[in-house]
Amino acid sequence: MGQLRRVSACESVVEYIKNGIIDGRLKPGDRLPSEQRLSELLGVSRGTLREAFKKLQLMGVVAVKQGEGTFVTKVSPGAMMRSLSPMLLMDHSSILELIEARKIIEAETASLCCLRASPAEIEEIEAILKAMTECSNLDLEHFDELDIEFHMRLAKAAKNRVLLRILETLRDLLFEQIREVLKDPEGATRACKYHRQIYSALVDRDPKLAKRHMLAHLKNVEDTLVQMLLHEKPIES
Amino acid sequence: MGQLRRVSACESVVEYIKNGIIDGRLKPGDRLPSEQRLSELLGVSRGTLREAFKKLQLMGVVAVKQGEGTFVTKVSPGAMMRSLSPMLLMDHSSILELIEARKIIEAETASLCCLRASPAEIEEIEAILKAMTECSNLDLEHFDELDIEFHMRLAKAAKNRVLLRILETLRDLLFEQIREVLKDPEGATRACKYHRQIYSALVDRDPKLAKRHMLAHLKNVEDTLVQMLLHEKPIES
DNA sequence: AATAATACAATCATCAGATCATTGGAGGAC
DNA sequence: GTCCTCCAATGATCTGATGATTGTATTATT
Numbered sequence: 001m002g003q004l005r006r007v008s009a010c011e012s013v014v015e016y017i018k019n020g021i022i023d024g025r026l027k028p029g030d031r032l033p034s035e036q037r038l039s040e041l042l043g044v045s046r047g048t049l050r051e052a053f054k055k056l057q058l059m060g061v062v063a064v065k066q067g068e069g070t071f072v073t074k075v076s077p078g079a080m081m082r083s084l085s086p087m088l089l090m091d092h093s094s095i096l097e098l099i100e101a102r103k104i105i106e107a108e109t110a111s112l113c114c115l116r117a118s119p120a121e122i123e124e125i126e127a128i129l130k131a132m133t134e135c136s137n138l139d140l141e142h143f144d145e146l147d148i149e150f151h152m153r154l155a156k157a158a159k160n161r162v163l164l165r166i167l168e169t170l171r172d173l174l175f176e177q178i179r180e181v182l183k184d185p186e187g188a189t190r191a192c193k194y195h196r197q198i199y200s201a202l203v204d205r206d207p208k209l210a211k212r213h214m215l216a217h218l219k220n221v222e223d224t225l226v227q228m229l230l231h232e233k234p235i236e237s
Numbered sequence: 238m239g240q241l242r243r244v245s246a247c248e249s250v251v252e253y254i255k256n257g258i259i260d261g262r263l264k265p266g267d268r269l270p271s272e273q274r275l276s277e278l279l280g281v282s283r284g285t286l287r288e289a290f291k292k293l294q295l296m297g298v299v300a301v302k303q304g305e306g307t308f309v310t311k312v313s314p315g316a317m318m319r320s321l322s323p324m325l326l327m328d329h330s331s332i333l334e335l336i337e338a339r340k341i342i343e344a345e346t347a348s349l350c351c352l353r354a355s356p357a358e359i360e361e362i363e364a365i366l367k368a369m370t371e372c373s374n375l376d377l378e379h380f381d382e383l384d385i386e387f388h389m390r391l392a393k394a395a396k397n398r399v400l401l402r403i404l405e406t407l408r409d410l411l412f413e414q415i416r417e418v419l420k421d422p423e424g425a426t427r428a429c430k431y432h433r434q435i436y437s438a439l440v441d442r443d444p445k446l447a448k449r450h451m452l453a454h455l456k457n458v459e460d461t462l463v464q465m466l467l468h469e470k471p472i473e474s
Numbered sequence: 475a476a477t478a479a480t481a482c483a484a485t486c487a488t489c490a491g492a493t494c495a496t497t498g499g500a501g502g503a504c
Numbered sequence: 505g506t507c508c509t510c511c512a513a514t515g516a517t518c519t520g521a522t523g524a525t526t527g528t529a530t531t532a533t534t
Contacts, residue, residue: 008487008488009487009488009489010291010487010488034513034514034515035514035515036513036514036515044488044489045488045489045490046489046490046491047284047287047487047488047489047490048487048488048489050284050288050515050516051287051288051291051487054247054288054291054292055291055295058292058295058296059295064515065496065497065514065515066495066496066497066514066515066516067495067496067497067498067513067514067515068496068497068498068513068514068515069513069514069515070514070515097397097398097399097400098399100397100399100400101397101399101400101403104341104342104345104400105341105342108341160334160337160338161331161334162331162334162335162337162338162407163334163337163338163341166338166403170399245516245517246516246517247516247517271484271485271486272485272486273484273485281517281518282517282518282519283518283519284516284517284518284519285516285517285518287486287487288516301486302485302486302525302526303485303486303487303524303525303526304484304485304486304524304525304526304527305484305485305486305525305526305527306484306485306486307485307486
C-alpha cells in the first residue's frame with residue numbers, strides 16, 4: 001500500500017539541487033560536478049540526472065553547457081532570454097488574453113518602478129532609451145531587443161521578483177508577436193515616443209502618470225496587433 | 238563554421254510533438270506511441286526521448302503515466318506559468334512579494350469579473366459566500382477551502398485564462414500562509430465581511446468598487462500576515 | 475451468472491556501459 | 505608574443521537491460 005508518494009529519483013535530484021541553492025551550499029555561478037561524478041555521488045544513473053537537469057534548466061535554475069559543465073544560473077540581467085520555452089500553439093483569443101495580462105501587470109510595475117528605482121537603475125534605463133532612439137532610424141535589427149530590455153529593466157527596478165518572473169514568461173510567449181509589431185518602422189517610432197513618456201514620468205517619480213503612459217503604450221501595441229491578426233491569419237511554425 | 242545552431246535531438250522531438258498538436262495530427266487526450274516505438278520511429282534513443290518528454294511535461298503539453306503511456310494534455314495559454322516556483326517561497330521578503338503580486342492581479346480580475354461574469358457564475362459565487370457565512374461560526378475546518386474557492390470563481394469569471402493560471406500558481410505558493418490567517422476566527426469573520434462587499438459590488442456591476450474592496454481585503458490579509466511573520470520566525474524546510 | 479483473486483502483458487522508471495561532439499586550455503611552431 | 509594543433513574534460517546521444525506500475529484477461533469462488 002503506502003502509495004502516499006513514491007518520490008521519483010528524478011524529483012529527488014531536483015530537490016537536492018534546489019535545497020543546495022536555498023541553504024547556500026550552491027551559489028549562482030558555481031559549477032556542479034560532472035554528470036559522471038554527480039550521478040555516482042547521488043546514487044542515480046546519468047539518464048535520471050539528465051532528466052532532473054532538464055527540469056532545472058526549464059525552471060531557470062541551472063544552465064548546461066556542452067564541453068564546460070553545468071552551472072547554477074545567476075539572476076543575471078535579461079541575459080538569456082531566447083533559451084526559454086517557445087511553445088506557441090496559440091489562437092488569437094489567447095494572444096489577446098496574454099496581452100491583457102501584460103497590460104495589467106506591467107502598468108503596475110511601471111508605477112512601482114517610480115517608487116523604488118534607484119538612480120543607477122534610472123540611468124541604465126535612460127541609456128537604453130537613448131540607444132533605442134538612435135537605433136530606430138537605421139537599424140531595426142536590434143530594436144526589438146532594446147525594446148524588450150527597456151521593459152525588463154523597468155520591471156526589475158520595481159523590485160518584485162514574482163512580477164518580474166511573470167513578465168519574463170509573458171515576454172517569451174509574446175516575443176514573436178512583439179517582433180512583428182516592431183518590424184514596422186512606424187510602430188518602432190511610436191514605441192519610442194511612448195517609452196520616452198514613461199521614462200519622463202519615472203524621472204519625475206510620478207507613479208500614476210507612468211502607469212497611464214504604460215497603459216497607453218500597451219494599448220497601442222494591442223491595437224496594432226489586433227489589426228495584424230485580422231489581416232493575417234497564418235501561424236508560422 | 239556554421240555554428241549557427243545545431244538543433245539538439247531533444248529539441249527536435251519537442252518540436253515534432255508540438256507541431257503535431259498545432260496541425261491537428263495530435264489531439265488532447267491522445268495517447269502517444271510507447272517510448273520504445275516512438276524512439277524507433279523518430280530515430281532517437283529512449284533517453285533523448287525521455288528528456289524531450291520531461292520538457293513537454295513541464296510545459297504542460299503532455300502527461301506521462303507509468304504503466305499506461307504518455308498522453309497529450311489539454312493545453313491552455315496559462316500552462317506555461319507553471320514554473321514560477323523554483324526556489325521562491327523561502328524567506329519572508331518573497332512571501333511579501335507574492336502577496337503584492339496577488340494584490341495587483343486579483344484586484345484587476347475582480348474588476349474584470351464585474352464586466353464579464355454571467356448571471357449563472359454570480360449565482361455560484363453567491364452560493365459559496367452563503368456557505369462561508371454559515372461555516373464561519375462553527376466549522377473552521379473547511380473555511381479555507383471555501384475562501385480559496387471564492388477567489389478562484391471570481392478569477393474564472395474574469396474570463397482570462399492567463400490571469401487565472403497566475404493566480405492558481407500564487408494560490409499554491411501562498412496556501413499555507415492563507416490557512417494560518419484563517420485559523421483565527423476573527424480573521425475568518427473579517428474575510429467574510431470583505432467577501433460580501435466584493436460580492437455586492439459584483440452584483441451592482443461596479444468594477445471600481447469591486448477593485449477597491451478586493452484591495453482592502455488583501456491589504457488586510459497582508460497586514461495580518463506581516464504581524465504573524467514578525468512574531469514567528471521559523472521557516473520550515 | 476456475478477464477483478473476487480490472480481497472472482500476464484504493456485508501459486514507464488531507472489540503471490549500466492559505451493561512443494560522438496564540443497569546449498577550453500596546454501604546449502609547440504613561427 | 506601570436507597563432508595553431510592537440511588533448512583532456514564534459515555534455516549529447518546511443519544501446520541494451522532490469523524493476524515498478526497499471527490495465528486487462530483469465531481463473532477461481534460463491
